[in-house]
Amino acid sequence: MKAQQQLRKRHPLESLGVKMARRGDIRIERLQDRLTPTVPFPHRHDFYQIVIVHSSQGWHEIDFAKYPVKGSQFFLIKPGQMHGWKLSARSKGFVIEYTEESFNKNFVGNAKLAQHSRQIPDHFKIPKGHRLFSAIFLELMEQEFKNQGDNYELSLQNYLSLILLEALRLTQAADRQIAESDDTVTQFTDLVEEHFQAHHQVEFYAKHLGMSAKTLSAKVQKSLGPSAKEYILNRCLLEAKRMLSYSDLGISEIGYSLGFDDPNYFSRFLKKNMKISAGKFRRTPRKP
Template structure:
């Protein structure tokens, strides 16, 4: 497993925000690509990654071995040979203490690619799944594109720095377009009632901090409660209420981890003006009190 340390990004909550290690990039460009493993140096200093931290850059890991368990935004994902994990800037994550990471890792600094490419590749689609499972043809194409990108990254000598950077941007764009297509396809494949569920999902994302009622969402979207239940079950395997509660819990966890807000203010921010009700809700869904959850991360 790799080790990295930020150059000075420690939030008030004690969780480090790790900056992109540009000083370790070939030619100082805004990306890196190379093998994972015990010998991988991710930053100038060393610190264990099995503690919760944030990153301010993109990480894509393509695994050659597994399984590996990795926490992203407080959810555990298990990746194995031929699968990928895509972690986006600002997400909380933690490396496994017990698993070895083998394969190829790509890291990319925000701003390295132009805005049109960022939009085309969906770099900030936080609604897309971080764990990607390509089929054999998709995996072959991704491996080929990533291998080509790695060769271009490492072979900087024949080109002037500006031209090398331009070549890297083109190669990186080609890889990310394939990756974005896989991510979008994976999300769509699990949504048999796409339009109904998408409208509900977007409404929850917009209003979860103030609205927790399934009936209210159904009325606002113009569906019966039964139709909404069927759509959400088909897309996610859970009830609309479970989906809403999961989003509320995730936001509460983020606020508890990222900020020093008092527990009552965290509760109010996710729709619980009564601190006691928020604590009961949080304990019901996590098995921990808000205070206990925050203490465990520090």
């Protein structure tokens, strides 16, 4: 598979893992059994993947951050993110995978947790002595997945809910994201993910959501920080950086694929936001 084809493909839950899982399932497996992926790195998923490391040596790269792995750490790879790792053969920890369909929709709070997963940082260090992310707790969750007894799906949802809530608390994202959530913002980010390559104007998304561009931008800025326009362009920038790093497409080709018809404008857009030229960004190795 060519680099650009690999870059664009989002691998489903069914394509990874030791034990088969379907979309909507929750899977938990030992990190040591997943060190060599079924799909070559770097790759991207269409699901969420939590990697809880208890001991290891090496590195884990998510998009453009390359983290040295040492000691207890928590990683969360969101759908669409490019990632890869090189970890020692003696690594220990757990890999948990899920989708937004993995939660029972009758439990509204739990269902929204999957959406709030997007706000958890890609990486943080687990505090020393922390019990919820410990091997003892995760082994109990693993047994539920392996044994699949009565109501095991509900049990796995509750285990995962505790893990996500704790991650939100530890990263101080809980109050900001759960206390006053607005479904409009979630719908907006979903629409951007689907249409950002063709539509850069706030008016397009506002029309789909049945409101003015000004109202939409105010809601987005209150919840996420950047304005709606900034959010759209930031998403274009992220994809451009991915394509510069992981594909062999020319800079103009990348611009055209992201809806920038003027190659000169696209080059200026990249340099303004990356602080270096696209060519230099592509040649610069990413360091931990």
